[in-house]
Structure formats: structure tokens, C-alpha cells
Amino acid sequence: MKRYLFATLFLVMFPTLMFAQRDIVELSNADPTTCCFEMLLANEHAPESSLDRVRLVSLTPGVQFTPDANGPWPEHLVSETVLEFGEEGNELPTGELLEGFLLCIERLPGAPSNFRVAWTTEFEGNLMDTDTLELQCESMESYCDSVSVLPFAPPIKPEGSCCFDITLHNLHDPEGALNRFTVRMFDPRATIVSVSGSPWPVADQSATEVTFKASGDSLATGMSLGGFRICISPPDGQSASVPLFWTSGNDDIVVCEGVAFAECDITENPRCDSIFHQEQQDCSISVGFTNLHIPRGNIDGFRVRVLTTGGGIDTATAPQGWDVASQSALTVRFAKQDTPIGSGETADGFTLRFKAPTGRFFDVAICTMLDDAVICCDTIQLECDPPPPTFCYSLLIDAVPNTCTYDLGFVNTHQPTSAVNDFHVRLQTDGASIADASPPGNWFIASNDGRNIIFRDTTGIVLPDEEQSGFMLSLAPGDGDGRIIFEWCTSLDGTVNCCDIASVFCDPPVDRCDSLYVLPGEGYCQYEAGFANLHVPVSGVDAFHVTLDDAETMLLDAEAPDGWTIDELSEGGATFVIDGAALSTGVAQEGFILKLLPSAQSKRIPLTLCTSLDDSTLCCDTVSVFCEFEIVQCDVIDVITDIDQACCFEFELQNVHLPRSGIDALNVEILTPDVIFYTSTVEDAAGWEHLTNSRRIGWRALDAALPSGETLGGFKVCYDNDAIGNADFQISVQTLSSGRILCIDTLTIKCDRTLSVERLEGMLPSRYGLHQNYPNPFNPSTTIEFDLPVPADVILSLYDTEGRLLMDLGSGNYLAGTYRVSLDASSLPSGVYFYQLRTSEFIQTRSLLLLR
Known part of the structure; x- marks a missing residue:
């Protein structure tokens, strides 16, 4: 028997929605001096329907809406960048227009005068139309602070990042001092990978924000302060202009906020400066450099250091425009007086005379610098006639019991004879450092960088055969057996008399922990953890523990490296145990693979890493990793046929998606043409309600979302597939949480409504x-x-x-x-x-x- 297609007749009466025409949203300057706009809304879209809401979104960093918008429809400032007009019950019919909307824009300092705003029109929660507007406001005089962003090159730049030196200018009116400065990434895909230095301490830091805080009134009105140095990883690892949102303040009071742009270009290969020299008579050289380093930056310092034991610097002369900032027996540093040396520029004429060691050849390290940080270094070998032989057998060492503190001194017995007014100590053992120091009598500490120290007496001298002691040094040992090797020298007015090598043995009972770390892996939210057995008192390590500190996060899986086994594995953590003997002191172990899942509320996953031996904890450390929310396992939708009613079904929803979150919406849409559902047959699960159109049912939770791991039935509907001869048809099913689509699936429905x-x-x-x-x-x-x-x-x-x-x-x-x-x-x-x-x-x- 032939059957007529009812769905075809229905579509003739109610045409399918098509955007043949567009709505009109126009913004015109109401007052250019205040950046305010009048808005006109015209309902012109097709297929026709009323409008009950218009939404505006600022797309330009630093451009935001003010809260004083008004119009014929109620206004709602959703956020600083999202403004809505309208609510249910306010409708604009087809073909009509509505005027009288007024909104104002605030541009933060640094934001461009040309900006973009996106608009959407809606009716009963459904999108009707959307477009983007290009707008402009006149530049306005700023009475706020400002910032300058310049690139700089640290000695070691994190891979895939750009580093910047930010200067804060105190310009706000009314006047007042500043002591707080915050920089935040506008784009959450951009991250702060390191803070390379700052004039104020870091008060708070995350992956996307850093706050610097000084005590008291640090930056006075009209003054500027640079040196806030951060390294940024741009979005998606690509070169980009990265917008930075900044705020200045005093204590907890925000004074100004603005936007700046960091031009991050990571495409250039690193390159060092070109350093050149010319040897002259009397063991002298003339040296210079050309600024060629990449990443590009200025140079305002130049350092020369003798590396070979027994060698030294007699004299150093700076060229015009430079000063000798500091000089010791082994090192001299030059500083630019005013404008630094820019990229591509050359500086030369640095003249030095050396004292050669007992051999003819010695090595000299030459480095370019910016703000006391080394940019590039090169090592050259020089050849000079050695000085007459000297004899230095006069070092005095008196150890303080049960400490690494030593009372050093000397007897002036060197040959040829001369007086002494400088005493130098230079540590040569890797990892060793000078923890503390104090001079005797009229002596003072001329310089101390933690490995090299110079004691100097400017009021007297040590004559031949006289003794001088009381140079107190507290040392921290390196990574070896506790033996600390050092070079000591005596000199007179910067001219080295003699140098020799000595050593002390330091092994105090100092507690120390293991080095624990987590590195990004290859897959989604996959990380590699590891540790090095460095703890003191020393012992082996036979277990490694990882604990997730946020109950909403999840350990999906883990893999152990070769020689290790997973002893315990749960959603909240894992324990790895070594298969054989415990890991020895000084040995590192990597390759603990962690497959993690973030919570629905945050990308941050806090972890606690611990080492242990024989079930006793040795060391623990807390770290955080970051992952975007990405579904790796979907929900399950069961379709239950009503045996008493033809083509009627119940949908049973199982919340099993990962990462976990609640489900507060379920959408079911017909995909097969000419199939319909009966709106009168739609039933809601307990605590849910629904909205429908001609092909779609949207169920929404009234109060609480369906929790993870739970199942909910009661979503019912009856279909009519007569128009396709009772053939199978398809529907699309979506689960959602707070507007975010979690899972999408296509189901095939079988039913026969033949009468x-x-x-x-x-x-x-x-x-x-x-x-x-x-x-x-x-x-x-x-x-x-x-x-x-x-x-x-x-x-x-x-x-x-x-x-x-x-x-x-x-x-x-x-x-x-x-x-x-x-x-x-x-x-x-x-x-x-x-x-x-x-x-x-x-x-x-x-x-x-x-x-x-």
C-alpha cells in the first residue's frame, strides 16, 4: 500500500532555516572624546523569527566595556569584554529596528585606538546571526602609568621562548609611589616560562601571571624602573605579538592597569658576538667586539678573565665612552657610560697588559654583558715571556673544628721580595662556594662573587717576612668527596706577587634532599618524572611515589622504566619499586611515565613526588603541571524501546566521560530528513526540563548536574518515520557541561509505526x-x-x-x-x-x- 509523506507536507508549511538575509547591528560614535557609541539593531534575518538578545564581545586586548551601558532592553555586563542587552519577554519582531542603545568603551593604556567587536543576535537561546565590527576611538591623554617592553638575551634562554626586559614608568595622576607590579598573559595559551631577574622580589607566580612586590614606597612619582625580566612561550610555539595585561599599585591598591605587546620572534637561530684581539709588545693586547648575538639585544659591559693558574692582569685601559667598573688580579670588567652598543655596532680599543704564568701560554676568557649578565664568551690563548720565578710556600690554614670554616693567612716570604696589600682566594672545585667571609683588622672585602674573593688593605702593607692571618672563610663543598681545591695569590696594588694551589677537606653533616622533577611527555597530558639520589645523610632509594593532590584530577595510567615495577596504581597516584638493589647515591633515574587528566575547573594538576627506602620516606617535593581539558573517554547513551508504544524510546545517560565533570545538558537531534518527533510525547528525567524545535530536543538540568559515574533515565520521546516508509533513521546525541560539548554520538533508530x-x-x-x-x-x-x-x-x-x-x-x-x-x-x-x-x-x- 502506498503511503503519503507527511514530513514533506510539513516542510512546505514550515521552511528549513537558512541565512538568506542578515540582521543589522550598527555602532556610531556618540561622543568620540569619551569613546561612547550609539547602537541600532534591525531584525532582518531569514528564516524569520523575533530577536530577544544581542551580545557584544571585545576581541582586542586591552579594550573593555564600561558598566554604564543602557538602552531599551535590560543590559548585563557579563565580564569586562562581554556585554548583553535583552532578556525573555523583550522581543524585536521581524522587519523592525530598535534604537537608543548606548555603550562606552574603555581602552587601557597601551591598547590600540582601532579595535574589533563581535556581535551575535539570539532568540530563546538560539543563535540567529553574528558578525564583526571594526571601530575606532580618538587617542586620549593618559593620566596613568605606562610600561616599556624590550627584548633581552639571558645567558641561557628557555627553548621556544622570548625574553623581555620590562620598565615601569610612574606617571599616574594624582601622584603617588608604587611598590607592586603584575604582568599577566592575555592569551592563556601563552605562558611565563621563567623570571630571569627583577629589582623587586617575586611575590606570586603562576604559568600565566607574575607579581613583583617591594616593601615600602619603592618607585617615586616621575621615576622609571627597569629590570623586570620574564621569558615567555608564545601561543602554539609560534612567533607572535603577545599581549600582556599589567597592573601597577601600592600594596593591595591597584593604581593603573594597561596592556602592552611583546613582539616574540623565536625563528632566529642563536648566535654569539664576534670578539677580536691584536697582540702587542710587553704581554699586552688590544681587544674589541661586534654586537652580533641572537636573540638581539644591547651590550653595556665587557669582561676579561685570566683562566690559567699563575697568570694575572697588570693594567687595563678603557676606550672613550667606557669605564673600568671593577678590577682584580684575574678579572677586569668594563662598563659603558651612556648609550649601550646596539645590534650590529662595534666597540674596540680595550687595552690590557697581562702577567704571564710560568709557562709561555695562558688562556683568557672574554665576555660581552648586559646589566651585569653575560651574553657571549670566547676563550683566546695568548703567548708571553714568563716573569722571573717566584717562591710561595707561606700559606697559613687553621680549621675551625666540626665546621667548614677556615682562618687563612700568609707569611710574606716570596721572591723577589715586595710588600703585600691584597690577598686573593679563587675556588677551583666544581660546585664549591664561599658561604661567608670576614676580613682581619684594617682589611676589607674588595669583591666576592661566591667563588672568588679579594681582601684588601688600603691603610697599610705587609712587609717581607711579616705574617698576616685572620682571613675567615666559611666554605660549602662541591659534589665530590669534600676536598676543596683553591688558588691563592698575594699582590701589591693589583700587581701579583705570587700564586699557589692549596686544598682543605670539608665534610660537615649537612642534610640535603633528592632532586625530583617532572618534564612534558609526547602524548596528551603525558609527563615523565624522575629523580636523582642526592639526599644527605646518604642511602639508597628503592621506591618512587607520585600522589595527585587534587581529588578532581586523575592518574589515567602509568609506565615504569626498565628495572622498575608499578607496585600500586590508582586514580590518585602510583608507587614504583626497583626490581633489584636500591638505587645508589649520586645515580639518577628517569622514565616514570604519567598519563594525567585535569579537572573540569582548572588546567593545573598539583603533584607530590617522594622517594623512600624500606617504606620510610626520604624526600618529597610538590610540583604542578598544566593540561587543557580534552575528552579521552565518552559518555554512554542507552536507547530503551517502549514495548507498549510503537516508535517510543527512553534514553538512559551514563556519565562516564574522562576527564570527569558533571553533565547538565543532553541534546537529541534528528539527522534523517522527513522524520519527526511528537512534542506532546517528550518527557523529562527527574530534575530536568526541555526545549524543542522542529528537529531537536534539548534537556537541561534544573539544579544539580548529573555527577560523574552516575546513570540517569527518564528522557522519553516518540518518533514518526512514516514518511520514509518506517525505515531506520539516525539521531545525533550530545552531552554538555556548562555549555561545553563533551561527547557527540550518532545512533541508528529502528521502529515501525505501520497501522x-x-x-x-x-x-x-x-x-x-x-x-x-x-x-x-x-x-x-x-x-x-x-x-x-x-x-x-x-x-x-x-x-x-x-x-x-x-x-x-x-x-x-x-x-x-x-x-x-x-x-x-x-x-x-x-x-x-x-x-x-x-x-x-x-x-x-x-x-x-x-x-x-
């Missing part, structure tokens, strides 16, 4: 007729008879009291005769309905009553 139509025996009727159903009232089944005097194409339909088509009752091509149709109304609620018989020559409608 029972019977041709009765007897005489052919002489005219058309539609008989009253029997029984009537009925529950839930009844029969309907109709007469056809001639063969005809028949449409037999069931409607509700609003005229909405509910069901096709057996449309098709029939021969002449009397027919009986069985109607099952199990899916319908009680009430009055109308059934109608229509042919090309006849139409009749009757009512029926369903009572439950």
Missing part, C-alpha cells in the same frame, strides 16, 4: 463517507471506517485541538469499498482529537474522545 487497515466485505458504497469511531469515548484503541465509491488517493490524518498533525492513520491509494482502520492512541494523553478524510473530491472531519 492496521482492513477492507470490509459487502456492497460498494454509493458515496464518500467518514463514520464515527467506535467505541467513543475509548481507551486506548478504537476503529474508524470510511467509504469510497470509486478508487481514490486518500489522506487520513489525526489532529489535536490546536490543528497540529499528530499521526497519519493510513494514507494511500485505495480501491472502491468500505475500510476499517485500527487506531492505537497509547502514546497520546486524554482529550478531544479530530480525524479527517481527504480526497481530491471529498473532505470530512469528525471528533473523538480519549479517556484514560
Whole structure:
């Protein structure tokens, strides 16, 4: 039997939504001096519908809406960059326009005068249209602070990053001092990988924000302060102009805020400066450099250091525009007086005379610098005639018991004889350092960088054969056996008399912890952890523990390196144990693979790493890693067929997606054309409600979302696939959390709504007729008879009291005769309905009553 396609008729009456025309949103300057705009909204989109909301979003960093917007619709400042007008009940019909909206823009210091704003129009929560506007405001005089951002090159730059020196200018009115400065990434994909130095201490730091805080009133009005140095990883690891949001303040009071742009170019390969020299007579050289280093930056310092034991610097002369900033027996540092040496520029004329060691050859390290930080270094070998031999067998060492503190001194017995007024100590053992120092009597500490120290007496001298002691040094040992080797020298007015090598043994009982770390891995949210056995008192390590400190985060899986086994593994952490003997002191172990999942609220995953031996904890450290929210396991939707109602189904939702979060929305949409659902049959799960359009049902949680791990049923609906011959059809199912789509799946639905139509025996009727159903009232089944005097194409339909088509009752091509149709109304609620018989020559409608 041929069936008519009801869905085709329905689409003729209600065309499919197409954006043939666009809404109009116009912004015109109301007052350019204050950056305020008047907005006009015109409802012009097609297919037609009313509008009840317009949303504006600032797309330009540093451009934000002020809270004093107003208009004919209620306004809502969602955030500094999102402004809405409208609410339910305020509708703009098709073809009409609405004026009188007023909004103002605030541009933070540093923000451009040309900016972009995106707009969207909506009706009942559905997007109608969207576009982007280019706007401009006149430049306005700023009474706020400002910042300058310049690139700089640290000695070691983190891979894939750009480093910048930020200067804060105190310009705000009314005047006042500053002692707080915060820099935050506008784009969360950009991160702060390191803070390379700052004039104020770092008070707080995260992956996207750093705050510097000084005590007291540090930066006075009209003054500028540079040296806030940060290294940034740009979004997606690509070169970009990175917007920085900054605030200045005094204690907890924000004074100004603004935006600056850091031009980050990571495409250039690193390169060092070119250092050149020319040897002269009397063990002298003239040296210079050309600023060629990449990343590019200025040079304001130049350092020369003798590396070979026994060598030294006699004299140093700076060229014009430079000063000798500091000089010792082994090192001299030059400083630029005013403008630094820019990229591509050359400086020369640095003249030095050396004292050669006992051999003819010695090595000299030459470095370029900026703000006391080394940029590039090169080592050259010089050749000079050695000085006359000297004899230095006069060092005095007196150790303080049970400490690494020593009282050093000397007896002036060197040959040839001379007086002494300088005493130098230079540590040569890797990792060793000078923890503390104090001079004797009239001596003072001329310089101390933690490995090299110079004691000097400017009021007297040590004559030949005289003794001088009381040079107190507290030393920290290196990574070896406790033996600290050092070079000591005596000199007179900077000219070295003699040098020699000595050593002390230092092994105090100092507690120290292991080095524990986490590095990014190759997969999504995958990290590699490891440690080095460095703890003191020393012992082996036979277990490594990882604990997740946030219950909302999750350890999805873990892998142990070769020689290790996973002893315990849970969502909250893992324990790895070594297969054989414990890991020895000084040995590192890497390769502990962690597959993590963040929470729905934060990208940060805090971890605690610990080492242990025989179940006793040795060392622990806390670190944090960061991962974007990304679904790795989806929810499960079960479709349960209603055996009592044809083509009616219940959806059962299982919240099992990972990373975990609640589910507060479920969308079900028909994908197969000409298939419909009956809105009157849609039922809600407990605590949920729904909204529908012609092809989609959107269920929303009224209060609490469905928690992770729980299952919820009761989402019910009945479909009509008569128009496709009761064939299988497809639907799309989405789960959501706070507007974020979690999972999408396509399901195939099987159902057959074929009705029972019977041709009765007897005489052919002489005219058309539609008989009253029997029984009537009925529950839930009844029969309907109709007469056809001639063969005809028949449409037999069931409607509700609003005229909405509910069901096709057996449309098709029939021969002449009397027919009986069985109607099952199990899916319908009680009430009055109308059934109608229509042919090309006849139409009749009757009512029926369903009572439950």
C-alpha cells in the first residue's frame, strides 16, 4: 500500500532555516572624546523569527566595556569584554529596528585606538546571526602609568621562548609611589616560562601571571624602573605579538592597569658576538667586539678573565665612552657610560697588559654583558715571556673544628721580595662556594662573587717576612668527596706577587634532599618524572611515589622504566619499586611515565613526588603541571524501546566521560530528513526540563548536574518515520557541561509505526463517507471506517485541538469499498482529537474522545 509523506507536507508549511538575509547591528560614535557609541539593531534575518538578545564581545586586548551601558532592553555586563542587552519577554519582531542603545568603551593604556567587536543576535537561546565590527576611538591623554617592553638575551634562554626586559614608568595622576607590579598573559595559551631577574622580589607566580612586590614606597612619582625580566612561550610555539595585561599599585591598591605587546620572534637561530684581539709588545693586547648575538639585544659591559693558574692582569685601559667598573688580579670588567652598543655596532680599543704564568701560554676568557649578565664568551690563548720565578710556600690554614670554616693567612716570604696589600682566594672545585667571609683588622672585602674573593688593605702593607692571618672563610663543598681545591695569590696594588694551589677537606653533616622533577611527555597530558639520589645523610632509594593532590584530577595510567615495577596504581597516584638493589647515591633515574587528566575547573594538576627506602620516606617535593581539558573517554547513551508504544524510546545517560565533570545538558537531534518527533510525547528525567524545535530536543538540568559515574533515565520521546516508509533513521546525541560539548554520538533508530487497515466485505458504497469511531469515548484503541465509491488517493490524518498533525492513520491509494482502520492512541494523553478524510473530491472531519 502506498503511503503519503507527511514530513514533506510539513516542510512546505514550515521552511528549513537558512541565512538568506542578515540582521543589522550598527555602532556610531556618540561622543568620540569619551569613546561612547550609539547602537541600532534591525531584525532582518531569514528564516524569520523575533530577536530577544544581542551580545557584544571585545576581541582586542586591552579594550573593555564600561558598566554604564543602557538602552531599551535590560543590559548585563557579563565580564569586562562581554556585554548583553535583552532578556525573555523583550522581543524585536521581524522587519523592525530598535534604537537608543548606548555603550562606552574603555581602552587601557597601551591598547590600540582601532579595535574589533563581535556581535551575535539570539532568540530563546538560539543563535540567529553574528558578525564583526571594526571601530575606532580618538587617542586620549593618559593620566596613568605606562610600561616599556624590550627584548633581552639571558645567558641561557628557555627553548621556544622570548625574553623581555620590562620598565615601569610612574606617571599616574594624582601622584603617588608604587611598590607592586603584575604582568599577566592575555592569551592563556601563552605562558611565563621563567623570571630571569627583577629589582623587586617575586611575590606570586603562576604559568600565566607574575607579581613583583617591594616593601615600602619603592618607585617615586616621575621615576622609571627597569629590570623586570620574564621569558615567555608564545601561543602554539609560534612567533607572535603577545599581549600582556599589567597592573601597577601600592600594596593591595591597584593604581593603573594597561596592556602592552611583546613582539616574540623565536625563528632566529642563536648566535654569539664576534670578539677580536691584536697582540702587542710587553704581554699586552688590544681587544674589541661586534654586537652580533641572537636573540638581539644591547651590550653595556665587557669582561676579561685570566683562566690559567699563575697568570694575572697588570693594567687595563678603557676606550672613550667606557669605564673600568671593577678590577682584580684575574678579572677586569668594563662598563659603558651612556648609550649601550646596539645590534650590529662595534666597540674596540680595550687595552690590557697581562702577567704571564710560568709557562709561555695562558688562556683568557672574554665576555660581552648586559646589566651585569653575560651574553657571549670566547676563550683566546695568548703567548708571553714568563716573569722571573717566584717562591710561595707561606700559606697559613687553621680549621675551625666540626665546621667548614677556615682562618687563612700568609707569611710574606716570596721572591723577589715586595710588600703585600691584597690577598686573593679563587675556588677551583666544581660546585664549591664561599658561604661567608670576614676580613682581619684594617682589611676589607674588595669583591666576592661566591667563588672568588679579594681582601684588601688600603691603610697599610705587609712587609717581607711579616705574617698576616685572620682571613675567615666559611666554605660549602662541591659534589665530590669534600676536598676543596683553591688558588691563592698575594699582590701589591693589583700587581701579583705570587700564586699557589692549596686544598682543605670539608665534610660537615649537612642534610640535603633528592632532586625530583617532572618534564612534558609526547602524548596528551603525558609527563615523565624522575629523580636523582642526592639526599644527605646518604642511602639508597628503592621506591618512587607520585600522589595527585587534587581529588578532581586523575592518574589515567602509568609506565615504569626498565628495572622498575608499578607496585600500586590508582586514580590518585602510583608507587614504583626497583626490581633489584636500591638505587645508589649520586645515580639518577628517569622514565616514570604519567598519563594525567585535569579537572573540569582548572588546567593545573598539583603533584607530590617522594622517594623512600624500606617504606620510610626520604624526600618529597610538590610540583604542578598544566593540561587543557580534552575528552579521552565518552559518555554512554542507552536507547530503551517502549514495548507498549510503537516508535517510543527512553534514553538512559551514563556519565562516564574522562576527564570527569558533571553533565547538565543532553541534546537529541534528528539527522534523517522527513522524520519527526511528537512534542506532546517528550518527557523529562527527574530534575530536568526541555526545549524543542522542529528537529531537536534539548534537556537541561534544573539544579544539580548529573555527577560523574552516575546513570540517569527518564528522557522519553516518540518518533514518526512514516514518511520514509518506517525505515531506520539516525539521531545525533550530545552531552554538555556548562555549555561545553563533551561527547557527540550518532545512533541508528529502528521502529515501525505501520497501522492496521482492513477492507470490509459487502456492497460498494454509493458515496464518500467518514463514520464515527467506535467505541467513543475509548481507551486506548478504537476503529474508524470510511467509504469510497470509486478508487481514490486518500489522506487520513489525526489532529489535536490546536490543528497540529499528530499521526497519519493510513494514507494511500485505495480501491472502491468500505475500510476499517485500527487506531492505537497509547502514546497520546486524554482529550478531544479530530480525524479527517481527504480526497481530491471529498473532505470530512469528525471528533473523538480519549479517556484514560
